[in-house]
Amino acid sequence: MKIRYDLKPRAARRTDPFRPQGPLSFGQLRTDHMFLMDYEDGAWRDPRIVPYGPFSLAPGAVVLHYSQEIFEGAKAFLHQDGEIHAFRIDRNAQRLNRSAEGICMPPVPVADQVEAILALLDVERLWFPEQEGASLYIRPFMIATQDSLGVKPSRSYLFCCFLSPSGPYYPAGFKEPVKLLITRRFHRAAPGGTGAMKTGGNYAASLMAGEVAHKLGASQVLYVDASDRYIEEAGAMNHFHVTREGKLVIPTFTDSILRSITSESVIELGKAALGVEVVQERIELESFLSGVRSGAITEAGGFGTAAVVSAVGAYVFEDGKELKVGSGGIGEHTRRVYEVVTGIQRGQRPPPPGWLFKAPRLA
Ligand SMILES: Cc1ncc(COP(=O)(O)O)c(C=O)c1O
Numbered sequence: 001m002k003i004r005y006d007l008k009p010r011a012a013r014r015t016d017p018f019r020p021q022g023p024l025s026f027g028q029l030r031t032d033h034m035f036l037m038d039y040e041d042g043a044w045r046d047p048r049i050v051p052y053g054p055f056s057l058a059p060g061a062v063v064l065h066y067s068q069e070i071f072e073g074a075k076a077f078l079h080q081d082g083e084i085h086a087f088r089i090d091r092n093a094q095r096l097n098r099s100a101e102g103i104c105m106p107p108v109p110v111a112d113q114v115e116a117i118l119a120l121l122d123v124e125r126l127w128f129p130e131q132e133g134a135s136l137y138i139r140p141f142m143i144a145t146q147d148s149l150g151v152k153p154s155r156s157y158l159f160c161c162f163l164s165p166s167g168p169y170y171p172a173g174f175k176e177p178v179k180l181l182i183t184r185r186f187h188r189a190a191p192g193g194t195g196a197m198k199t200g201g202n203y204a205a206s207l208m209a210g211e212v213a214h215k216l217g218a219s220q221v222l223y224v225d226a227s228d229r230y231i232e233e234a235g236a237m238n239h240f241h242v243t244r245e246g247k248l249v250i251p252t253f254t255d256s257i258l259r260s261i262t263s264e265s266v267i268e269l270g271k272a273a274l275g276v277e278v279v280q281e282r283i284e285l286e287s288f289l290s291g292v293r294s295g296a297i298t299e300a301g302g303f304g305t306a307a308v309v310s311a312v313g314a315y316v317f318e319d320g321k322e323l324k325v326g327s328g329g330i331g332e333h334t335r336r337v338y339e340v341v342t343g344i345q346r347g348q349r350p351p352p353p354g355w356l357f358k359a360p361r362l363a
Contacts, residue, residue: 020165029164030052033049036159038156044106049120122360185209190226216318242276260304300325
């Protein structure tokens, strides 16, 4: 792929390392440039890196009416060697293509997605926030651009990727367990639906559930499947728990659960690296809750790119009652998974082959 560079004049862009004074929040800031590529007449055209900013879109664009949209989320890290390394972006690219297939969008070759992200990271390397626990969050996405009101797949698309210099997800360190709301009022996804795809509509449909969870003192909803029986996800993270015997259990991936790259990494690392056996099982909510009550389940949490690992201290019910998990703090296995995965991402532990992608110095 031949990327065209249309960069801002030097005077208008960052030319010195980014050393933020205060703590940076997650996902708010943007860098100077973004990557764009158009799909027309059956082919991807004009890959380019241009100044970050609004783009024009016809009011009748399919994405604005029927949400034909997919996105991804990944992270890159500055290592001791002074280079930027992106974590498993080939997996994100593969997942973007699975989402694309699911909602009738054209795939973007994995190699092109990886090249686009690395080229953008290279241009924006000075934007890496030099502070403890920071990262460059990577947001690739694709939208349907055809000006057409027929409910059918668009004929034209825009693929875009931008970056967000972000502070640590846990500004005070990894020590605040969250609460999850147990409710049967909301479902995130259904069999045969789009739950396993990263498409905007799923997230729009989850907003009300999130608001209700907040009102009841929880940070997110623990989603169960449409038959109200099996545990699926913890908000926008995969759910997991740890048993007293030292087994870490992640719900078996179905077509209503997103295949988290963090979960897949934990599964691949397994016992040798994590000191805990990792398995996938269908988990019935009722037996899970009795396990928490009896102490057979000692830890629980969520896996996802933004926080990597989030510990659940308690589950909240709609009547306001709470069920504490273990001691209500962060368990030893949860902490270890967090340390091992973030250690690999930050270059403090050796990565399994092919997990890190170094941004080349091109621009
Ligand atoms: C619904 C949902 N589940 C799980 C995850 C975690 O996936 P990953 O670890 O790839 O970020 C995400 C975030 O991407 C998500 O949106």
